Amino acid sequence: MDGLLTPVSTYRASEKREETKPARKQTSHSAPKSAEDALEILRHEPDYDSLVTALRLLAAGKSAQDGGFNITSPGPLSAQIVQVLVSEIAPNYWTLLKEDSDGGKASSPFKHLLGCLGSITGVNSILVRLRALIQEARSEGKGVSKRPDISMNLRILLDLLCHVLEGDDCVWRIWNSATASLTSEAKIRPLTHEFVSLFGSGRVVSLSAEAAEVVTQPSNTNNDGTWPADALKYTQWLGRNIVRWLESRSAETQVKAWSELFVKTLQLGHSELLVKNVFLALVPAIDAQFRVLLEALRPTEQRKVLFTVLRILSQDYLNRLGDSHKDTSKPIISSAASAISNILGSDESLRSHLVEWLTSSSGAGLGEGIGIRRAVLAVVAQDKDSIVTVLEKSISQFGDQLYIKHSPILQQEVHAQVLLLSAGYAFRKSPIKLTMLMRSSVWLNTISNRLSAPHQRARFLGMVVGEALSGLVDKGEKRLDFHMEETNEEEGKWYKGLTQVADEIGTIGDLFTKQADKENPKPAGKPSIRKQAPVSKAPPKLPQQGFIIEELSDEEMEDDDLPTYAKPDSDEEDSDDDPTLITRNKPKAPVYIRDLITYLRDTDNYDRQKLALTTAPPLIRRKAGFGTEVSEHAEELASLLIGLQDKFEIDSFDELRAQGMVALIVAQAKMMGPWFAKTFFDGDYSISQRAAVLVVLGLGARELAGFETSTYATGGGAFPSKRLPEKVENLFLTPQNPSDRQLSATSSLKPLPPNALESVTKSLTSDFLAPLAASAADSATGPDVLKLSTFTSRLEEKQGSTDTKKVKIKHKPRPRIRNIPNTTAQLLYTSFFSPLTARFQAALHSSSSRTRGILFQPYLLSLYLKTLALLVHASGPSTLSLPEMTAELWRILLSTAVRAHAVGDLPVTQAILFGFLTMLDVNEGRMRDLCSEMGREVVEAQEWVADVFRGLRGGDGAGEEADVKMLAAGVLVRLNEGIESYQLVMVGDLIGFG
Template identity: 60%
Template sequence: MMEPLLKEASIIRSVRRGTAEVDLLQESSSNDGNAKSKPLHHKAPTTPKEALDVLRQEPDYDSLISVLNFLSRHETDGSPFIKLPGPLSAQLVQVLVAEIVPNYWALLVEDAHQSKASGLRLLLYCLSSSTGMNAITVKLRSLMQDAKSEAAAGTKRPDLSLNLGIMLDLLCRVLRGDGWLLEAYRLATAGQEPPAKVKPKVQAIVGQFGGGRIVSMAAEAEDILSKNPSSKSVDNIWPASSLEYSQWLGRNIVKVVVSDQTPDAVKFASDLLAKALHLGHFEMLVRQIVSEMVLKPAAEPRKFGLLMSNLPQSEQRKVLYSILKLLSSDYLDRLGRCESAESGPRIAAVAGVLHEILQSDQNGRRDLVDWLAAFSGAGLGEGVGIRRAVVAVVSQNRDDLVTVLERSLGQFGDQLYIKHSPTLQQEAHAQVLLLVAGYVHRKTPIKLAMLLRSSTWLNAISNRLAAPHQRARFLGMVVGEALSGLADKGEKRLNFKMEETDEEEGRWYKGLTNVSDDIGPFAALLSPSTDIPRASREAPRKPATRRPAPQPPEKGFIIEELSDEEGPEEDDLVPYAKPDSDPEDSEDDATLVRRDKPKAPVYIRDLIKYFRDVDNYDRQKLALTTAPTLIRRKADYGTEVAEHAEELATILVGLSDKFEMENFDELRAQGMIALIVAQPEKMGKWFAKTFFDGDYSISQRASILVVLGLSARELAGYETSEYAAAAAFPSKTLPERVEQLYLGSSNSHSQKQSSSLKPLPPNALDSIATSLTSDFLAPMAASAADAVTGPDVLKLSTFTSRLNNDGRDETSAAANPKIKYKSQPAKAKPRVRAIPNTTAQLLATSFFTPLTARFQAALHASSSSSRGSKTILFHPYLLALYLKTLAVVIHAAGPGTLSLPQTTAELWRLLLSTSVRAAAVGDLAVTQAVLFAYVALLDVNEDRMRDVCAELGREVVEAQEWVAGVFGGLRGGDESGEEEKVKVLAAGVLVRLREGVEKYRLMLVGDLIGFG
């Protein structure tokens, strides 16, 4: 009676239980001999409906593999059934994601390491579709909501973090592959459906993958997972990184266009690109697509032109301008002024790339015309090479060439443009004007002659010569002489007979009218090595002289009598000190003693190798400690530093403290300072460009600003680094005893003191600002303390004593603010520098001007990447540090700078810009930085305040009103004391501004009513 019951129980439970329980029951029933020990397996399904039923009944592993095999092979109308949208396929995908993946994921992943044709591959294939991605994102969103609700309730479910990690791992694995979106597009357009049904499917794919939904969801899930200490971490969740996801999108877009050039496919790829451009990595995405579709052997730039032509007009312009920037930075920046023999073919190759991309795109050619003649165009801060290449492309159409000439000439002579545009911008437009004038003269000389007889030309030269800034007048003179030399003959030629126009720079500008570039093949850009051969290499080394072979010692003893006349010299022979014991050699276990310690690098290329070995602590530490001294030592010997400066600077800026080294930030900053001091003209501009264009964090950008400020101080002679003395070769120093004979004890002592100065810390700009502010306020504080009837706000001894004493004795100073300055009068500020400021012009052109010009360009930029940089730039801490850097640089240049009127006007107008003043509202750090910048301006212009009021009358009055508003809006008395410091600083600036306004009131009133 019991046997039938046992048999039926085993049969019924075999369907609902797992394989382990089935085997157990079968083994118990096989003892009676009526049944054989035989595992039960489901047969392979023949229809999708059967496959769905098997999946819902919790199949064993072998049954699951058979189902996945069937689903991956079953097709409908030539397409995989599981990937086609439909109700049955959606149910299958939902069961796979919601039930199969959580239960079998660990087993599938383990099996994937043992077999290539594993179940994991079959599962990923079945889920690699839009339907699969929808199911995964829905499951992820559900798990994240459950995790948030549990975190709010204070309960914990360990299965949530486990399933969340599984879903993130599944998402990363499903999205891998460069042909993912191409297959999704082909599946959406497969069949004979009308366009009205196909278009929504394609747009759904664009919206799902082109935007940032997947990135934001993956990042949020990763954040939730990281906050749970008991959860198992998932390695490399790359969809959570917008950078890696943008790269994945770029590769998929390239795959679509390369594989299918039908209008609908190209439109699909263009829509994806338009969406992807707003993910925050605009320039990186454009670089990736251009490098794979244009700058690659056997590439077809025409396909990239098709991709661009389907973009919206605004996005098309942004992509084109980004391509120009890419070509300039990667291929043309190292050409300098393009005077080498290699510049012609390289510029022709870049022109060929642009010509191929825009061959059938008239909108793109109009964008090139706008780029050349627009107010903020022509490649601010870029080399002249990209302008030559663009002009070569535009010159293919004579009407476009004449349009650029007329617009450039009108803008070049505009008074507002001369007064308010940055110097770098005016130089770029002057180069465009000269280049285009040469082309027009060669094609239609009568057109240039007529233009030089017009009122536009006469007004341009007149306005330029009447400009208050020396650089603006110089550009007007060189343009006038160059264009007149093309159209006029004999004595009619314009010649100002100035030394500036006949020097090297003036001759170079005037020579641009003779430049003519062709559109050539761009094979030179496709070569593996894109480095430009340099004309100057290291000097050939002299052949080493062979030393004579040492003679064997003679046998026996040799007795030599030494005279006592060399006694004084023997005193100079200092015996070697006993070497200290190596702590590593004191190990008891000999196997623990290291004998492979790296040696200090002696060449710049070795230093770079050490920095790139990021996994070796010893090399990283040795490179950081050696870099400041080695760079300074190699600066004037050979071309090592000049050739590797940019590469080394890129490494230092992006270097991270992986090993948490002591003094890491200071050593890294000192390495960058050494690079700037070694190559100030080149590296000052490079660091200014990197600050605005580089993809760096706020801390890395801040370090660039600090380095620029400290380097400017060192170049101007305000600071001396101990690394400068350590880098001096021994052959350049005399023995201490001989040095005392020539220099004397006092000079030697002072020399030793100056060379032993400690390097400034990386945050030294704040201390420099505090010191300069104290020097600025000290005379006014003394006058206010002496004037008993003066307003209390001008009694600034409390603030200056706090600055000098670092907050000590604040109570006593506040109790009696007059005593200190009556007994100790303010020190007179020295008017003559101890070290001549021979680098003033260098600081103005290579430090100050690039920073201010690129700041204004970032304000007017319209691309998404520039908007992102603008958002970072107006971070309160970064903006305050930027303004302090400008103030430190202009103060380091000093009052003897020839371009001081121009730099003063640029910084003054920048401080009064709407963006800066809006950022200062409610932020004490930015407000204090703006006031400190005014302190620096008023300090260096102390002896030319009359000229400042004459040139910047409106700006002076506006600044006075703004500072008065700041002073009136601050109450002071806060616990930290910061608001009181800012109020006192505003009072000092306001006093100096009012002194200038009162003294030159008539001049300011005349300027304000228009006849000054």
């Protein structure tokens, strides 16, 4: 009996019961043999050793029982494990695992955890957990108690997400692990949709940014956030991952996945940056891969990417060539043409996109240099039919009456360049084709419509194109020659010389090699090193002659008859209580532009920043006429000034920065006017920075025109160091013309007010309306003759309900607008006004919601319209381009988009009315021409202003609405007078109106 009741049987029964019982303590210490065992360990609060064992098993992808388990493959078991890792393990062990990462080795538990979560399921689980915690954090104000650990958990999850997505091959690895066991297309298709939605839809950015915002609330500890919360950095990361994917051998079998991801990423708001990163990474060495990427896209997406590549080539490589078509520019243009040709390959659809880019009404690189058009035409010219198509479409468009009348001149200049370049290529490919085109009615109508154009610049382009093409086909006396001085000057010869340009397709590597050399220039020569004299062991004996410096003791000093002086007062540098904070080595004022740039870049040094801001205006103005310092560094200096942040809260920071930019514009108007206009539309800047660009454009133009403005210097004088006394100098430097003003500009030091442009606008408005108000007040009684009622009483009385009668008020004389030299007026038109209006027209037709959202921000839109009006006023009535300026601004003010944004927005409405009033005032001497050339537009403006006037209140009160109504009344009076005086010349143009 004793043998039957041995302890062995009792022990085995107990062991059997223990195996069936889920005892957490024993399971946590046992080594897991399968994924299920690992899941059980993770679910029951394992200790650190058990966690490390489970993570090692899951990361290895091997187990003893199931024959192999891959946690990165989608499945129910992997989803459960990932959920436990994200919600329980990461919050508890994250800090400990990071400390035990062992320098980032692949065998560390930290890397094992990241490997387990590096999958579609893992990233999704982190995002789901982030959303849940964010919702719980947001619910605090709704009567729900908030856990104190939410901020800490959010911070851990953000850090976890940042590490999981780290690396340029992350996306590729996640896709490969997810599809490794899938062979059926039916299973891969839904996975592709989930994959693209996860990484390309913006979920990662939005949830990360929202979580970072919750973490960095004032009640929580500070956190700088992580890079996935920044859309710009996330787009750059995706671009690098797509490049790595394309470079892999498996890219061709996964075209649908990465092409859809690329298209989806284009919608994140930084499409140009994404294309640029992919293009620059692929084209220099693996140009075929970029072609594969384009061929995988839909036609609309191909067009968008190709046009973005052209813009990148132009801005980063070709714009610095300027308008030169000399031999020195050919190598870079040939390299750019090679890049475009390699991308196109033999794809005819891509070639058709290039033809469209050259001939579309808003294309051909509007606002860019001619280099990109030369490169594109060099590629298109390889196919005879394509270049002939470009020429035919260009001629047809160039002579269209509506195009001549309504397109900005800058746009017409671009298409004139395309026409001339394509004509040269077509003549060399097929002379008979160009000859036939010039004998056709289309060509004759083109020249006829150009010569009859109302704008002088449009006629000039027509004459230049006519003489250039006739010079190719006709010989001897048959050549067309208008015998005009403009066509034989430098600009006319440059246009006509475009027909002789013949660029070839070169080597693509040259383009990027030259760019690398530019970014990392080699030293011009070996710097000379001054040899120091050897130091002797014993000090040399001093010579006996000359001065001898001898140190005297205090006792010896008492015997001398030396006068004593009181201790000097403490200076500003010693005013600080803490002697360690006193800066003895303060920087000296920069005397060269390169020193100024160095100071502006040093954003961590308060003294340098303040000194750079205060010395920039006088330094730029002194250096403007001496050497090429300013011209060589103007763009870099302007970029630094625009992007400068007020990190140290410097007094009058905005005013000092604006003074520096105005000085740049005045010093290099021809270069910086178009540059600032381009920056306003294309630069990645805030609303306040874009507004600063408009302000300095308006103020700089007025200073160039010679109007009295605040002096933007902050110290110093003219460049010569020896100057006459101030009273004597004033006798010789009396500012009677703009050039004299520039010399004496630095003698009177006045600050630039922060609302300088608004002040100018109000001053001009008062000047425009004063004669009308005085005339209208003649019949009024009472002391307050400038009230709105005295100004509008006759207007409302005459208008009535039918609006059939017009008001005519006799103006009292007022000072005439200053006439400025035609050269300055032409400069304001070509370098300031035309780039702003042309890019606005291009933005109206842009498909980018970001561009339209920025442009039609109410404050920016009103400031933009006022800037254009001030440019017209600064040009004055004597400018030869006044008809073109008036027509372009008038049509912008009457455009549907602008008037739609004026509804319910008084500042925009006021800006439109100010624009009309300015144009009417400047065109006072040519009102007849205005009514005859733009009869429909004048009547349309009158009807719109009348509607605005009737829709505004104001009455006798004050305020913004009353001011706008008074401005509308002034515009309406001017329009009514013009229409009543010249209604007969408008009859022909108004047939069928309305």
